[in-house]
Amino acid sequence: MTASSQPYSPALPEHAATDRPVAIWLSGVAVMVFLMIVIGGITRLTESGLSMAEWRPFIGWIPPLSEKEWYRVFSIYQDTPEFQKVNSWMTIEDFKEIFFWEYLHRVWGRLIGIAFALPFLVLALTGKIRRALYPRLGFLFLLGALQGVIGWWMVKSGLVDNPAVSQYRLAIHLSVAFIILGALIWTVLQLQRISDEPDRRLRRHAMAALHLIALTVVAGAFVAGLDAGLIYNTFPLMDGHIVPPDYAYAEPFWINIFENPATVQFHHRVVAIVTYAVIVWLLVRAIRSETIRPRTRLSVHTLAGMASIQVALGISTLLAQVPVSLGAAHQGGAALTFAAAFWVLFETSGARTRSS
Known part of the structure; x- marks a missing residue:
């Protein structure tokens, strides 16, 4: 052998x-x-x-x-x-x-x-x-x-x-x-655990996914803080629009990013979609790889599965106008997706604990 x-x-x-x-x-x-x-x-x-x-x-x-x-x-x-x-x-x-x-x-x-x-x-x-x-x-x-x-x-x-x-x-x-x-x-x-040999290509991809998940979580916090999930309760369009009509009504423009509920919800949608696409592409790369370790493959599959559930929860929460049950499940799903991304990053990084 x-x-x-x-x-x-x-x-x-x-x-x-x-x-x-x-x-x-x-x-x-x-x-x-x-x-x-x-x-x-x-x-x-x-x-x-x-x-x-x-x-x-x-x-x-x-x-x-x-x-x-x-x-x-x-x-x-x-x-x-x-x-x-x-x-x-x-x-x-x-x-x-x-x-x-x-x-x-x-x-x-x-x-x-x-x-x-x-x-x-x-x-x-x-x-x-x-x-x-x-x-x-x-x-x-x-x-x-x-x-x-x-x-x-x-x-x-x-x-x-x-x-x-x-x-x-x-x-x-x-x-x-x-x-x-x-x-x-x-x-x-x-x-x-030790991941003996880092996979640098997948590690960069995993790091990008983790940062995007974190950005999505922060965007979601602004949605919650402004009750922005209670407007534009349609998907994929926002009441028939790709970009909501009141996207940039406030002056100066930058204030919309943090204080305009329509803008905040739109950005949360966009970042979430980009994040999911990056995770799906990571899954495709893992499936195609002939050298990926079993534990790394499992971690990527777990992340992709959890991300899919999270997307479904997010859409359902929006369409149902944020009931407590779905809203709480969506926040919990964000934490589990974040945790899964850390697992993927660990498995691809060759991380080790200190020996002393």
Whole structure:
């Protein structure tokens, strides 16, 4: 049997066995971050994000347990622009319904912090974490802490005059969540696997796909922030037009890119279509390749499959005028597509974990 015909056996990093507890721990945190992204989407879709108008990072675990406390929290909400300009019809029972998702969103964030910090302390004290991993873990911890601050900074933007959070701050908040997810996935892959020989041609293609997916996610955040999915609910044309008639009504022109709902939705469509085309072409190249490794081929097929599902979810969400169920599934699908792109990039990059 020649060397080229020998079956491929993926190599393991030198410390794969000792790093396994760390990889399992970070995998669990990654799952929690994914769920956080979905919960955040539901919070946005149910317009619950401004229901908790006070930030109590240390004592905010406990929800209102008495009618007196419910009325206290409700009275704070009644002083917000959202209640006064949009939801003045709400009773306390209506308020309790929107309060739930924002409360769950914040508590889940705190649970992620605990799920990161406590196992870290146990693994560190028992010598299960190699010294080379501490900078990466420290970076992840700081990102998580920063995300909590960004979340409140985002909420504050809707508590002043305009009863809606800033689309700019929403895009930053979602982007940091995806960065955390990507960093966790990449770290877990490096701890448990080596892709021995980089495929430079496919790696460049995979990198382009990942960047386009990230750009699509950011564009989607602006769609969510401006409720731009509630207009032009037709596909592939936008109410009979390729380019919406009000594409560039604002002056100066650049402001349309970030603040005109029609422009924002059009750009999200275009970037998503380009992204999907790039992923499909990556799949075609993988199918045609005679030297691609089985694991790399599997990762590309997974990405293409997830991207196809995501496109179907996006179109369905738009045509149905953004119901909560489809909107949440679309946001979760974006996270899974992003994760699959990281897997492809890893498999084509020859990435290795540090050995010391």
